[in-house]
Amino acid sequence: MTQRSPKVTVERNRTLALASALVRGAVAAGLGLGALTVLVMVLWISSPYPDSGPGGALRAAAGVWLLAHGAGLVRPDTLSGVPAPVSMVPLLLVVGPVWLAHRAARDAAEPEEGQPRPSQAGAFCAVTAGYLLVVAGAAAVARGGSLRPDPDTLVFPVTLVVAGAAAAGVWTAAGRPLGPLPSWSPLVLQEAIARTLFRDRAEVACRSAAVGVTVLLGGGALLVAVALGRNAGAAQDAFLGLAGDWSGRCAVVLLAASLVPNAALWGASYGLGPGFSLGTGATATPLGLDGTPAALHFPLLAAVPDQGPGSPLNWAALAVPVAAALALAWFTARRAAPADAPRAQVWSRRETVLVTLLAALACGAVTGLLMAMAGGPLGTGALREFGPVWWLAGPAALAWTAGIGVPAVLLLRLWRLRTPGWAWRRDVPEADEPPVTAPAPTKAVAKAKATASEERAGAGTGTAIGRPRRRWAPWRGRGRAAGASGDVARGDSVLVASAVPAPGAGPETASGALAGGAGPGVGRGDAGFEPYDFLPTDPWHEKDFREARWASLKRSSGGLMADFPAGPAGPVSPSGPAGPADSPDAADFAAGRPAPEADRPGPTTP
Numbered sequence: 001m002t003q004r005s006p007k008v009t010v011e012r013n014r015t016l017a018l019a020s021a022l023v024r025g026a027v028a029a030g031l032g033l034g035a036l037t038v039l040v041m042v043l044w045i046s047s048p049y050p051d052s053g054p055g056g057a058l059r060a061a062a063g064v065w066l067l068a069h070g071a072g073l074v075r076p077d078t079l080s081g082v083p084a085p086v087s088m089v090p091l092l093l094v095v096g097p098v099w100l101a102h103r104a105a106r107d108a109a110e111p112e113e114g115q116p117r118p119s120q121a122g123a124f125c126a127v128t129a130g131y132l133l134v135v136a137g138a139a140a141v142a143r144g145g146s147l148r149p150d151p152d153t154l155v156f157p158v159t160l161v162v163a164g165a166a167a168a169g170v171w172t173a174a175g176r177p178l179g180p181l182p183s184w185s186p187l188v189l190q191e192a193i194a195r196t197l198f199r200d201r202a203e204v205a206c207r208s209a210a211v212g213v214t215v216l217l218g219g220g221a222l223l224v225a226v227a228l229g230r231n232a233g234a235a236q237d238a239f240l241g242l243a244g245d246w247s248g249r250c251a252v253v254l255l256a257a258s259l260v261p262n263a264a265l266w267g268a269s270y271g272l273g274p275g276f277s278l279g280t281g282a283t284a285t286p287l288g289l290d291g292t293p294a295a296l297h298f299p300l301l302a303a304v305p306d307q308g309p310g311s312p313l314n315w316a317a318l319a320v321p322v323a324a325a326l327a328l329a330w331f332t333a334r335r336a337a338p339a340d341a342p343r344a345q346v347w348s349r350r351e352t353v354l355v356t357l358l359a360a361l362a363c364g365a366v367t368g369l370l371m372a373m374a375g376g377p378l379g380t381g382a383l384r385e386f387g388p389v390w391w392l393a394g395p396a397a398l399a400w401t402a403g404i405g406v407p408a409v410l411l412l413r414l415w416r417l418r419t420p421g422w423a424w425r426r427d428v429p430e431a432d433e434p435p436v437t438a439p440a441p442t443k444a445v446a447k448a449k450a451t452a453s454e455e456r457a458g459a460g461t462g463t464a465i466g467r468p469r470r471r472w473a474p475w476r477g478r479g480r481a482a483g484a485s486g487d488v489a490r491g492d493s494v495l496v497a498s499a500v501p502a503p504g505a506g507p508e509t510a511s512g513a514l515a516g517g518a519g520p521g522v523g524r525g526d527a528g529f530e531p532y533d534f535l536p537t538d539p540w541h542e543k544d545f546r547e548a549r550w551a552s553l554k555r556s557s558g559g560l561m562a563d564f565p566a567g568p569a570g571p572v573s574p575s576g577p578a579g580p581a582d583s584p585d586a587a588d589f590a591a592g593r594p595a596p597e598a599d600r601p602g603p604t605t606p
Helices: 006-046 054-068 091-109 120-142 151-173 187-194 196-230 232-242 246-258 260-272 299-303 312-336 349-374 390-418 423-427 443-459 507-512 543-557 586-591
Strands: 073-075 084-086 276-278 282-285 288-291 386-388
Touching (some): 091 120, 091 349, 196 390, 260 386, 349 386
16 A cells, blocks of 8 residues: 555656756756856945945846846936836847756756656746746846836746747757647648758758858958957047946946947948948948937947948948858858769759748848847937847848849859869769779780780871770760770770670680771771770689688578588589589689680570
């Protein structure tokens, strides 16, 4: 009666696993909040003139941590008395919370050996619930601080960010599978995901889109760095004017470092064309800065161009989206026409264009989402609009990558197919395989070589038989004109086509037909002649290999096989098969040597 049933044990293990996942989510949120709180407390302690006590510093740390998840904050203490919103998210601070939630979900979905493992849905829900419990507590703490969270933003986007990071962690623990989709999804999409070809093409599109977004961010960061280098004096004055003590300067440096990804996105939006807003009445584009920007003295804003029309140096920023489109096209063309695959596996033009358009669409969507996160209001009045215009930057990225990427990927595909050394050249064995050493020539071939050498030495003129073999090319036909199809030699090796007799011909026909000689069907005037080379040597038929295989078969048979010799049987005679001892060529066949020319059997007539 005291023994537990298996059902009770399974339910208990499942409950323990869900409780462990809940604790993991809470611990991940606590680690992020604790790290940021320590940093804020250090700055508060080192400040010679703090505005509030330790409680105010803790509330400020909780507000900044919620801002890192995308929550909107409100500053109630303003000069005008109207609460001012603060919705610009420092993107560098987002990396920590997202990575912690992702790792917690991944570890909960794949626990250590010997511990219970929850289901994927259970791990996702438990980790998300544990993390959101800490979010709710931090929102309650920050409600009475100088940066109060907006309750509406706690549902969206904070919950969406946490759930997305947890879902990515569970997906990683499962091996990043693609499908099957839920039953409520469209049937067309389910059938598409079930195809391996569709999944491969979707993976290529996602990778190319990621490359395009990365190039856009790198180009934007380069633009900001060049602009700050040109206006280094203005950036230094703004930095020194914000704080006079070292603790304040350290805080400004940390804030500027957390806004570096935002500045890179601003530069990318500037290069795309839509630019960014510096208030309700000012917009900066490569064509110039229109309107009067809001007066904000911050070191990163020293990179903003001067008022007036743009110069050719400003127009050079348009090279950023061009580079992103070319990078997207290059990575797509690498998979469309790979260099290590035969030509039959090359994508068609239609398929290449569709994948490129899909990558451009993904690049535009991700760019628009990042631009929406990089900007936001910083107050009321003129500061209601501050940052990139996301609903213009996303379509601009789509237009640049699709307009330049599609022609570029078609040209790259054509170039990779026509350049020697790429995929279609792989169909020719000579291009990649090492030269195979031919076996020792027989008496007929040696005689043909000697005769051909004497004819070249004695005549001095005549038909050339040392023309190298041409490699296959699609624009060349297989048929050759008369006089050009009798090439029977390449380099120093004279290839004699008549060394092997044709069906119905005698040995004298094979020995008498020489390259360039009087034998029938060998001269240059015969258009039906095609040269050939010796077959490569194969150690499979060597005597040592044959005996080793025979001994292995005898051992594996368990004594069922008779004690036959390892050599092959002799030729079949009309009266019946001959054994190894009856065949005069058995020793030669067993040793891997060809039979003498005089003893070779002639072709049999059916």
